[in-house]
Amino acid sequence: MDGSATRAQARPVEDEEVKSVRQQIKAIAEQGDSLYVDRVRVYPKQVSGRFRALKWRALGLLLVVYYLLPWIRWDRGPNAPDQAVLIDMTNRRGYFFFIEIWPQEVFYLTGLLILAAVGLFLVTSLAGRVWCGYACPQTVWTDLFMWVERRIEGDRNARIKLDKAPWTGAKWAKKIAKHAAWLAIAFATGGAWIMYFVDAPTVASNFFTGRADYYTYFFVGLFTATTYLLAGWAREQVCTYMCPWPRFQSAMFDEDTLIVTYQKSRGEPRGKAAKGAVGKEGTGDCVDCGQCVAVCPMGIDIRDGNQLECIGCALCIDACRPVMAKLGRAPDLIGYDTERRIAARAKGEPLRYRILRPRTLLYGLIFAAVGLAMVAVLATRSDADINVLHDRNPLFVSLSNGSVRNGYTVKILNKERTERIFRLEFKGIAGATMRVVGLVETASWIELRADPDTVTTYQIYVSTDRANVRAERTDVSFVLTDITNLDTATRSTWFYGPKP
């Protein structure tokens, strides 16, 4: 035991608080045998410290990004939206700064989702539930709502008292103020959401002048309601009962994963910190002051061990640290720790934290591979593409002069905002000529016009003398070349013919 805390001057916390925490713990324990339980209301106490500061910073950054991103402009030239981040459902385009995505390139989104998932796995296997504790929207908005609540109704004890108090005018005023503030934030949140799908300045002015369409009002209403309900009312219930991630994130955990944990071996048995003494012989470092429970937004007791409900927000670490400091005891009775370190500490072995482990290496490799592939695909992305569909019925047609004809539907994707002229060539069979009904009768290559920013479709017939068709199926290809900048796109297909 640490013997330096001999002169702890006072009981570190008020009796009232210890009492309320005891009641909370008892209430949780007592409802164990019933089929349905009342929600035990959580009144998280304000706390300050290293991790709280980190969480405020993360919250600020994430909210700024969320609210301001749709307002950033990005010039793409005429006839194109100038919003940097925009998912344009009506015109089926996705914009992200210099990247423009067409529906047929939706695999970028798949890649992004894979990156997000594997990134989450990697971070989770390294540092536990940092996503839940710091970055999840549920956590961020709940934190924001709790901050508002504290400004209006006061801290934990004041709120408990207020909720128990009879409905006076002052109580009404506080409650109305709180819900009004919540609804205002929820409205701003719902309003910002739709700006990712339509031009932000336009929809903002339309919204307030009543000119926006029905869907805009519906979705703003929907996201306002869900934000208000989830961050104001449901809070920890979302993480415990609704979210699937807490249920399977433990699959990414191993004995080297950081978890917020209580050093049972050091803290137990718990005992009151007696005035002027470290406590009776045989008591541990935990003085059972209840601070860790009082600040917990999930309403749990971290000293019960790692739990499904724990979102790893680390506020209990901040709560315990000043108590240990005041008593002159070693810090981090509650802290980030790993199972391997806990076991090593119990055996008196040196403490190690391994970052490079099979699972982190594997997640890292997958992340790097997918990331590199995405970068490569993006870097080589062409502004023109060609798709070719061979006519399926009939596969080929014998013509009166004995030649064989195949039909193809050729689609030219012009991703530029100006009309372009392409030269189309057919390769793979000698003497083949192309015909575009109504445009070109016979030619060994043809020039085709592609409309701006869309797909232009041509029906193309390719004919050749029967003698040139050496097999029932020949590999051939169409080559598309921009006649001005010589961009090329190639698509391979087949040429069918009768049995030779």
Place this chain on the structure above:
Amino acid sequence: MPTKTEKELYQGKPTTGHEWDGIRELDTPLPKWWVYVLYASIAWAVVYFILYPSVPWFTGYFKGVLGWNSRAEVAEKIDEAKRGQSRYLDRIKTQSADEIRREPDLLNFALAGGKAAFADNCAPCHGAGGAGTKGFPSLADDLWIWGGKLADIEHTVRFGIRSGHEKARSSQMPAYGTDGALKPDQIGDVAEYVLSLTGRSADKAAAERGAKIFAEEDKCISCHGKDGVGKADLGAPPLNTRIFLYGGSKAEIVRQVTKPQHGVMPAWADRLDDETIKMLTLYVHALGGGK
């Protein structure tokens, strides 16, 4: 389920008593609000049950207070689609196929409509995509027995071939073999000559004999023309190409000269409306062989 539940070791929470390889199932109670959501869903179901068709019965079903049903909804959607089509159909009705072809949006609509009508009415004989088969001519190639211009195709579709309609296209090739006009070895010679027109003849002497018969005044040449180039206005197909409706082998040609088959196509004017026939015409013309 065991009646007495065991407590779990660390937090004293109740378990269901189920255990798999040392892992015990916690019996965590549901939050009450969750149960209320269930009750609300049940209440919603009851309302739904009353408003919409629900209880089946031997002779029918309860139709719901709102009187909604999915068939009426489909019928409404179809009517709506028809109303949407009318702006095209009205124009197709008043314009000729040639005029329609010059208007890209109208042509687009006509091709789509023609494709659907083709699959419903024409594909059974001519095949999907108009590939044709023996006895049923291909509509995708460049050989047209009765002409491949829009007006020719429209006439054929409208009145048919040997359909009994007074304006039907009709041709009758004599049965040279069964009528006794030609002897079997003469027919063989004619067939050999026809083969030689496409460069496939094996017997030069027979082909030369056949050429003489072919060119006799009341024989093949009168309809199929000199060198077998064919006459579309008579419905006489060219014989100098690789395309033979009833097969291009010598035996098949001999059989056709001896006792010809004559295919029949119905007159679609009796079955389809004017707009559909025009759309079909444009679609067939666009299959690849239209002149």
